Amino acid sequence: MDQPAPPPPATATIPPAVARAAVHWLLTLDDDSAPPSERTRQQWQRWLQADPLHAQAWQRIATLDAQWQQQLLHGLPASVARQALTASGHGRRHALRLALLLTAGTGGLLAWQQSGLGQPHWQRLAADLATATGEQRSRELADGTRLWLNTATAVNLHYSATERLIVLRAGEILVHSAPDNTPDATTGQPRPLRVRTAEGLVRAIGTRFTVRQHAQHTSVAVLEGAVELRPAQAPQDALRLEAGEQATLGRSQAGPATPLAEGAGAWHDGMLVVNDMPLPDFLAELSRYRSGLLRCAPDAAGLRVSGAYPLADTDRVLNALTRALPVQLQARTRWWVTVERRS
Known part of the structure; x- marks a missing residue:
């Protein structure tokens, strides 16, 4: 055809x-x-x-x-x-x-002038930093903090005499915080480095960590140092996460802390690392890095995936699945692929 x-x-x-x-x-x-x-x-x-x-x-x-x-x-x-x-x-x-x-x-769904980003164009225009689907980039901020943006991510930066604030609008970031060399002029105290999401605040405590905005919650993983999570509706119920821990942040509560998942932050190195992950979950993760629709057929939903996969070539990853698992690819177009159990 x-x-x-x-x-x-x-x-x-x-x-x-x-x-x-x-x-x-x-x-x-x-x-x-x-x-x-x-x-x-x-x-x-x-x-x-x-x-x-x-x-x-x-x-x-x-x-x-x-x-x-x-x-x-x-x-x-x-x-x-x-x-x-x-x-x-x-x-x-x-x-x-x-x-x-x-x-x-009303023109709000498809009339945006999209340039590869998996979100409405207004959101990219409003962001200080943004990436398209499958794109990753990094930026050193004014205080020396290093910020990495994963696929389809948008952030705003608010740096002033009293605060260092990163607002995560969509997607996922990795933050390597730097000490504040410009203390608050009023108090003389270092300005806290914080990340704000739809669910609350993440405060860095000399650390390297990831923050991902999901549809209904935020996930935080600490690679080095520690962070503090404060839910928007219950800021007094703070949760401290140490290196090697991760947690979910909701609007009314945070936690509990759990051990860091294998492969956390591996996207920073261009890899998707999984261990015994259900195939539908794996494809959902992979779909973040490719345009179009990637689905798992019900007959293949019980299969599980392990390994390290390069994010730069999602077609290569899908082809690798057909060799590692009893599955085949059903492509309706370049933008619509279903992974189904091989006959």
């Missing part, structure tokens, strides 16, 4: 009608309760190939994951957003479809 026509430049604006059609096809093809027929797939392929804008709309909609879907729901009528976030099964799909269609209809 022919490949879709090359998409137009990333700055092209997707018309609302095309955006709505892309949403329709996403929900039609992704319905596990009613798998699409071969005729439906052929109809989708014909739509995809009919116009380069169709291919670009599909690429953008297929890039969205649960985290970005949730963020897109902000700003919608409260009843619609609440229904979409709390429903399950067909109810959730119906509510999510309504929410996506409303957003697409």
Whole structure:
């Protein structure tokens, strides 16, 4: 079957009608309760190939994951957003479809001018530092702190005479803190180095640590030194994490502390390191580093993965899986790959 026509430049604006059609096809093809027929797939392929804008709309909609879907729901009528976030099964799909269609209809879903980042363009524009899907970068901050950004990450920096604050808007960072050489002019005390997420604050205590923003929580892993976690709604209930520990930070509580997972922070070295990880979880992690939709078929969900995999070439990783496990790749397009059990 022919490949879709090359998409137009990333700055092209997707018309609302095309955006709505892309949403329709996403929900039609992704319905596990009613798998699409071969005729439906052929109809989708014909739509995809009919116009380069169709291919670009599909690429953008297929890039969205649960985290970005949730963020897109902000700003919608409260009843619609609440229904979409709390429903399950067909109810959730119906509510999510309504929410996506409303957003697409007003140009909020696919009309952003995306340049490779897996989040709406406004978020990248608002960030002081950002990375695209599959991109990593580092920056030395004004105080000597070293900051690494993982894939699809956006941060804002707030440095003043009284604070050193990194705001993690999306994605994941690794921080190697430096001592403060410019104490608070009022108190004479060193300015604390903190990372703020949607759930609360992470304070560095001479340390090297990672912070990842998930859809509903923050995860923190300490590689060296120590950090202090303070939930936004209960800042008095602080949790101290030492080197070799990790914990989840929620808005109302933090912890408990658990031993550091194998491979924590390995993305900094360009590797995804896992030990006996369920295949669906592995593919969810890998999908953070590639554009499009990467799925695990139900018949392969019980398989588990171990090893070290290079993040720079996700196609190579997927091909390695077919040699290590009894699975095969089903590629509908370059942006839609399913890993299924080999016949």
